[in-house]
Amino acid sequence: MAGKRRQFGRVRKLPSGRYQARYVGPDGALRPAPDTFRTKREADDWLADVQTELRQGDWRDPDAAKVPFEKYASAWVAERPLAASTAELYEILVRVHLVPTFGRLTIADITPAAVRTWRRARLDAEVGLTTVAKAYSLLRTIMGTAVEDGLIRRNPCQIKNGGTVNTPERPTASVLDVFAIADASQPRYRALVLLGAFCALRWGELVGLRRRDIDLDEGVIRVRGSISELNSGKRIYKAPKSEAGKRSVAIPQSVLPTVVDHLRQFAESGADGRVFVGAKGATPRRNHFNGLWHKACAEVGVEGLRFHDLRHTGNTLASYTDANTRELMVRLGQSSTRAALIYQHGSRKREREIANGIDAMIVDALKRRPRSKGHGRGTTD
Structure with missing residues (x-):
């Protein structure tokens, strides 16, 4: 009795003795299997799998990939x-x-x-x-x-946690260490150091500040964007990555006089004037400032502290004021949920209370001089 005629695809035996399977794809092109098969049964099974893919809408053009x-x-x-x-x-x-x-x-x-x-x-x-x-x-x-795009069925990147790095916790500076480094820095950068720590601002946010961003009457800094430096050396001003990055950060009262003095002595004039400029009138570059930073740290005996660690210091200080996680996210300009963005709009009073709490720690630390050497995990000596 004659065998049942194949309804999908064709199988032929090659001179080598192996079998080749072919079928007509949805685009009308004749599609051979990528490999030949040892037996006719294997070729039939492969065609059956392709037919199932076509029926279920899972077929992918093998040439596309x-x-x-x-x-x-x-x-x-x-x-x-x-x-x-x-x-x-x-x-x-x-x-x-x-x-x-x-x-x-x-x-x-x-x-x-x-x-x-x-x-x-x-x-x-x-x-x-x-x-x-x-x-x-x-x-x-x-x-x-x-x-x-339908080019492949499965992502070949299957390494668990392959995209994460467990980095050691960075150190925090004491309040007195921060003031010591600020005092050892060039006068035009003293306010930058204090705001980096006690307002937990990023480097790019600090050097991107304009006079109009600082409200001395309210005692707040309005973060509207930041300066980003490319490897080519080109610098660009960009808006925050998320709405949470646009925020108002209260300045501790003990730091406010330094900010006032800085604006009077070093900032450019006019509402759009840059708050921080170098000695030659340019926006400070991170690599140049790092040299000044390390020199100031060495002078006061602080080792292993990066400028960005000041932000961690500020966050730690804020956490000691009993600020909750959401309030810390607002102050740092970070958010992972829509609720954090909604909360931001009603947080000005609480933001001032957090700044006042940080200020109380500053005042207490300054009263207890002389300063101890080195940086530690805590925030006061």
Whole structure:
């Protein structure tokens, strides 16, 4: 009795003795299986799987995923509305850390094993943990888009916590250490140090301040944006990443006179005048200031403290005022939920109370001089 005629696809035996399976795709093109099969049964099973995919709407054009990773990744970065600093970071990660390994491979050829091998090689080459984590996260996101585009079925980036780095907790400075470093700094940067600590402002937010951003009557700083410096040296002013970044931060009363003196002596005139300018009239650059910072820290015997650690210091001080998590998020300009943004609009009174609490710690510490040497985990001597 004659066998039942095949309804989907064709199988033929090749001169080599192996079997080839082919079918007509939804686009009308004849699609051969990527490999030949040892038996006719294996070829039949493969065609049955393809037919199931077509019926369930899961079929993917096998040629679509043949695009080289370098081409796909470059287009991925170019098509997204990224901030200039983020676009620059992604371009570097793709060019330096991803393309050398995956550039010539097609999207379909990148496997979980290949990703694991790449990550291990990066770590063995003593590339920084943070850099490897950022490169892995970008790779995972790009390949996730390939899944959404229907090019591949599954993201090959399957390493648990591959995009996270467990960094050691940074030190906090004592109140007296902060004042000592500020006093040892150049006079034009004294207010910058104090505001970095006691208002927990970022470097970019500080150097981006204009006179109109400081309300001396209310004693608050209104953060509207920040200065970002690219690797090329170009600096750009950008708005905060989220609405929570736009915030009003109360200045402790003990710091306010320093701010007043600074505006009188060093800030540019006019509402749009820059609050912090260098000796030659330019916006301070981070790498130049770092040299001055390390010199001031060494002079007063504080070791291992970065300027950004002042922000951690400010957050720690604020937490000692019994500020709750949401209030700390508001003060720091961070948010992960919509509720945090809603709460921000009604928090001015509480923000002043937090600043007053920090001020009380400043006053208490200044009364108990002389200052102890070094920095510690706490906030007072």
